[in-house]
Amino acid sequence: MLNIENLHVEVEGKEILRGVDLVLPAGEVHAVMGPNGSGKSTLAHVLAGHEGYNVTQGRILYRGHDLTAMEPEERAREGIFLAFQYPVEIPGVTNANFLKSAVNAVRKHRGEPELDAIEFLKLARDKLALLRMDEKLLSRAINIGFSGGEKKRNEIFQMAMLDPQLAVLDETDSGLDIDALQVVADGINALRRPGRSILMITHYQRLLNYVVPDWVHVLVRGRIVKSGGKELAQELEAKGYADMIKAAAA
Amino acid sequence: MVASPQTVETIRALAGDYKYGFVTDIESELAPKGLNEETIRFISAKKQEPAWLLEWRLKAFRVWQQHQDHEPTWARVRYPKIDYQDIHYYAAPKSKDRPKSLDEVDPELLETYEKLGIPLREREALAGVAVDAVFDSISVATTFKDKLKEMGIIFCSISEAVREHPELVRKYLGSVVPYSDNFFATLNSAVFSDGSFVYVPPGVRCPMELSTYFRINARSSGQFERTLIIADKGSYVSYLEGCTAPMRDENQLHAAVVELVALEDAEIRYATVQNWYPGDKDGKGGIYNFVTKRGACRGARSRISWTQVETGSAITWKYPSVILQGDDSVGQFYSVAVTNNWQQADTGTKMIHIGRNTRSTIISKGISAGHGQNTYRGLVRVLPRAENARNYSQCDSLLIGPHCGGHTVPYIEVKNRSARVEHEATTSKIGEDQLFYCRQRGLSEEEAVAMIVNGFCREVLQKLPMEFAVEAQKLLGVSLEGSVG
Numbered sequence: 001m002l003n004i005e006n007l008h009v010e011v012e013g014k015e016i017l018r019g020v021d022l023v024l025p026a027g028e029v030h031a032v033m034g035p036n037g038s039g040k041s042t043l044a045h046v047l048a049g050h051e052g053y054n055v056t057q058g059r060i061l062y063r064g065h066d067l068t069a070m071e072p073e074e075r076a077r078e079g080i081f082l083a084f085q086y087p088v089e090i091p092g093v094t095n096a097n098f099l100k101s102a103v104n105a106v107r108k109h110r111g112e113p114e115l116d117a118i119e120f121l122k123l124a125r126d127k128l129a130l131l132r133m134d135e136k137l138l139s140r141a142i143n144i145g146f147s148g149g150e151k152k153r154n155e156i157f158q159m160a161m162l163d164p165q166l167a168v169l170d171e172t173d174s175g176l177d178i179d180a181l182q183v184v185a186d187g188i189n190a191l192r193r194p195g196r197s198i199l200m201i202t203h204y205q206r207l208l209n210y211v212v213p214d215w216v217h218v219l220v221r222g223r224i225v226k227s228g229g230k231e232l233a234q235e236l237e238a239k240g241y242a243d244m245i246k247a248a249a250a
Numbered sequence: 251m252v253a254s255p256q257t258v259e260t261i262r263a264l265a266g267d268y269k270y271g272f273v274t275d276i277e278s279e280l281a282p283k284g285l286n287e288e289t290i291r292f293i294s295a296k297k298q299e300p301a302w303l304l305e306w307r308l309k310a311f312r313v314w315q316q317h318q319d320h321e322p323t324w325a326r327v328r329y330p331k332i333d334y335q336d337i338h339y340y341a342a343p344k345s346k347d348r349p350k351s352l353d354e355v356d357p358e359l360l361e362t363y364e365k366l367g368i369p370l371r372e373r374e375a376l377a378g379v380a381v382d383a384v385f386d387s388i389s390v391a392t393t394f395k396d397k398l399k400e401m402g403i404i405f406c407s408i409s410e411a412v413r414e415h416p417e418l419v420r421k422y423l424g425s426v427v428p429y430s431d432n433f434f435a436t437l438n439s440a441v442f443s444d445g446s447f448v449y450v451p452p453g454v455r456c457p458m459e460l461s462t463y464f465r466i467n468a469r470s471s472g473q474f475e476r477t478l479i480i481a482d483k484g485s486y487v488s489y490l491e492g493c494t495a496p497m498r499d500e501n502q503l504h505a506a507v508v509e510l511v512a513l514e515d516a517e518i519r520y521a522t523v524q525n526w527y528p529g530d531k532d533g534k535g536g537i538y539n540f541v542t543k544r545g546a547c548r549g550a551r552s553r554i555s556w557t558q559v560e561t562g563s564a565i566t567w568k569y570p571s572v573i574l575q576g577d578d579s580v581g582q583f584y585s586v587a588v589t590n591n592w593q594q595a596d597t598g599t600k601m602i603h604i605g606r607n608t609r610s611t612i613i614s615k616g617i618s619a620g621h622g623q624n625t626y627r628g629l630v631r632v633l634p635r636a637e638n639a640r641n642y643s644q645c646d647s648l649l650i651g652p653h654c655g656g657h658t659v660p661y662i663e664v665k666n667r668s669a670r671v672e673h674e675a676t677t678s679k680i681g682e683d684q685l686f687y688c689r690q691r692g693l694s695e696e697e698a699v700a701m702i703v704n705g706f707c708r709e710v711l712q713k714l715p716m717e718f719a720v721e722a723q724k725l726l727g728v729s730l731e732g733s734v735g
Contacts, residue, residue: 048690076692088687092705098691101701105692141705162691 001026001199002047002166006058009039009046016042018222019058024166029198031208031233034219036240040201041085043219044170047199048082049075062166076102077109079165083155083172084226089143095154096124096138099161116172127160131187149180156187167191173207185210205237221249261436269444281340287311290440293340297409298665300416310429310439322433325596326625326657327565329538332503339441339474371584398456404449408476411447418449422480426509426573428548434505434567438474442507445475450485450516459715461490477508479604481516483549488519489712504563505540514549514576519557521714523722525729526562533621534562544600545569546729547579547608551583556599557713559722561729564593569627571600574608574636581610584710586722587655588703588729589622598628598659603639603669616709617726618654619733625657632669639669647677650699650733678706686732699734700727 002024016039019135024030034040047060049072059066067075090098103123104114115123121138127133133153143151152172159167169188173181188211189241192198200213208216208230216232217224220241225248226232281292282691290311294304318334398405404415411419429439450456483486483717504526510518520543529536539562545554556570572581583599600608616624624647632639647656680702688698703726704711711719 048686050686072686072689073692073694076690081692084687084690088681088683090684090687090702090705092708093701098688098701101693101697102691105694105697109692158691235503 001028001065002199003059003061004058007046007055007060008057010041010054010056011042011052012081015056016053016222020219020222020224022217022224023215024197024199026165026197027194028214029192029200031200031213032217032219032224033201033233033236035245036203037223038219039204039222040219041170044082044085044168047166047168048072048080056194073105076162077106079106079163081159081162081164081167083152083159083167083169085171085174086122087143087146087151087155089122089140089141089146091144093142094139095142095157096120098142099124099138099158102158103161105143124161126221127157131160132183133157133187145236148175148220149177149183152176152180152184153187156184156191159181160187160191164196166197166199167200170201171203172200173202173204181207182210205233208233218244220244223248269291269498277376278337279341283338284335285311285337285441286338287325289339289446293441293443296340297412299412302420303412306424306429307440307442310436310443311449313430313439314433314436317433317436325567325627326595326623326659327567327594328329329565329594332538334437337503340443359417371401401454401457402451403454403456404447406447408442408445408447408478411449411478413589415447415449417678418446418480419478422478422509422511423476424509424663426511426544427507427542432542433693435542438476438505438542439505442474442476445477445506446479447477448479448487448489450481450487452483452485454482454485456485456487459488459490461492465568473502473504473506475506477506478511478519479509479520480511481513481518481552484515485513486517488521488715490521490523490715492523492525492718492721503538503540506542508541508543508570510543510545510553510554512547512549512579513547514548515551518545520545520570521554521718522556522558522560523559523714523718523725524560524562524566525725527564528562528593528729529564529591531591531620533564536593537562538565539563539567539574542564543568544573545571545581546573547576547605548582549579550576550605552576553580553582553715555580555584555713557582557584557710558586558597559710559714559718559725560585560595560597560708561725563595566595566597567652568595568597571602572610573602573604574639575604576605576608577605579605580608582713583610583612583614583628584713585614585626586707586710586726587615587624587626588617588726589619589624590729590733591622593620594623596625596627598626600629600631601641603632603636603641606635606637607639608636609640610642612641612645613709614643614645615710616645616647616656616658617650617703617706617730618647618656619650619730622654622656623657624660626656627659627661629661629663630671630673632664632666632671634665636666637668639666639671641669641671643671643673645673645675646706647675648703649677649679650730680734695734696727696731699730703727703730 004020004022007017007020055068100120107114213230216228218226225244281289289309427435485604512518526537549555554572560566574581581601587595587597589595599612614626616626618624625644630641645658656677660673662671684702685698704723714722
């Protein structure tokens with residue numbers, strides 16, 4: 001599904017990713033963990049195609065195609081979804097209106113007929129029921145007046161609506177209390193399915209107690225320094241990142 | 251934000267592509283260029299007007315003559331000096347007699363309306379919409395007239411009203427905007443060519459949205475519509491005005507006057523979608539739009555609301571106002587103004603509180619992109635007798651890109667201690683993060699801008715009648731195409 005090869009990325013002239021290699025097969029859930037400033041969010045943004053992140057070397061293969069020249073909206077329509085660490089507020093635009101346009105942009109790209117208002121509403125209600133979320137979410141303006149937990153849940157709902165092949169979850173657990181974390185984790189688990197790959201980017205191990213990954217990568221100073229099974233996350237939780245930071249610096 | 255070469259290409263492509271930029275080739279009957287008493291007599295004679303109206307025009311002309319070197323300069327708009335002697339003040343589609351039915355209307359004219367998407371033929375008319383179409387200066391056809399007639403509603407061209415209902419016209423014409431009101435209104439009073447007239451009798455609720463489409467066509471002909479709407483006691487009428495104009499190289503002057511009169515318990519809603527040619531991407535061409543729109547809430551408990559979506563014109567100078575004379579009367583102003591490329595808009599409202607317990611609401615949304623300059627200018631005046639007057643004003647500006655400007659100039663004059671006047675203003679930018687968020691969900695940059703702008707304008711768009719709201723939403727998107735990059 002996703003094949004990152006020797007990826008170097010600069011932000012405002014400063015090299016943040018310094019040769020990332022990562023393979024995420026179809027249907028698997030991988031976690032990328034790392035200390036602050038290791039380049040986790042840069043990885044998320046560069047996958048989504050943010051203009052401020054320059055790929056200077058290497059490539060990102062998504063389903064066999066190089067992503068690096070693609071616009072963010074093309075990537076989205078091709079099935080890449082980014083759950084934002086800080087979801088953006090858009091006054092006056094309802095979630096329903098926004099998502100209908102987004103869903104139809106993706107459907108159009110796939111050559112599927114666009115959904116009318118009634119079909120859209122049915123789909124939205126199904127997904128809300130699956131995620132056990134309130135229908136009121138649809139008529140609220142995008143992230144306006146949402147609590148931190150509501151914003152993250154809204155990201156998961158959007159993910160459900162857009163039905164991506166590859167979902168990148170950027171610190172989806174940050175700022176959540178334990179109950180909100182549970183709800184978001186349940187949502188992610190409900191959306192796990194064969195053929196859909198999920199890349200969870202997180203600082204802490206606690207999300208991984210709820211959403212158990214197939215594989216864990218540790219990102220330090222712009223490189224993957226270690227990969228392993230889910231027990232690697234527990235090891236990190238116990239020992240912290242200090243040893244790995246030291247090893248990477250050496 | 252750095253523009254990709256593709257985006258720049260897109261901007262060029264779109265900026266050069268004004269959808270309604272075509273010219274209909276109909277031989278116009280033109281008055282000679284220039285403005286003098288002869289011109290006014292010519293217009294009045296062409297229209298077979300009674301002596302009192304000619305006299306009224308001439309009075310206006312004399313006032314204008316005295317002030318002709320004093321065009322108002324207080325607005326935040328810049329444009330080359332207008333040569334008022336280099337304009338044709340009358341242009342009519344050439345025909346021997348006025349058409350009695352649509353079958354007699356020049357097919358080419360009908361085709362023009364088709365291109366503009368105006369459902370002129372009755373069978374094609376949108377359900378509930380009657381169209382009084384103004385082509386250049388003369389109304390060519392009016393639909394649904396018979397149906398309205400049954401209810402006693404008069405909906406016709408103002409020329410026809412002068413002939414058929416002189417007592418009403420004489421009583422109300424200039425009663426809200428006097429001929430000496432301001433430079434452009436005075437000019438209009440002297441040379442107005444045509445426009446719409448509406449009278450709704452006491453207690454009648456007009457069952458359909460009344461609608462007029464304006465179009466400027468003949469080369470170098472200024473257009474000076476005059477519209478007069480009277481809602482008699484306890485009546486209700488909703489009026490829609492929508493405009494598109496063909497592409498022109500030279501600037502065209504437009505100075506309309508709209509007068510509304512609401513008597514006791516009457517309500518008038520006036521909605522405008524204005525989409526005249528805004529000029530090209532370098533600021534060449536475009537319509538100069540100097541409009542005087544004013545309503546008088548004469549009777550107790552009367553209501554007037556102005557809703558406008560202004561996306562066109564190179565210059566917009568427009569302050570639809572309400573004079574709240576009747577006790578408990580209500581005035582409302584809902585506005586969206588877009589300036590892209592080199593467009594300039596100085597627009598707002600005046601709410602004049604005279605009667606007791608009068609209330610007014612002002613919601614203004616200004617959107618600037620490119621090198622556009624957008625000014626909200628509004629006056630709230632509470633006179634001594636206006637006990638318990640209330641006003642709420644909200645003026646929001648949205649900026650797109652680094653070269654545009656949004657300005658808010660509120661004037662508040664309160665002469666009664668019981669008044670409560672609130673004013674809120676915000677300025678925001680479309681954030682890069684908002685655009686990226688939308689694009690990450692699969693929307694193009696243009697779709698994202700349209701969506702964010704529509705969200706910003708939501709409170710105003712909701713005030714438009716349904717059929718206009720949809721059109722206005724599309725128009726906002728189209729007007730701002732290529733504005734990001």
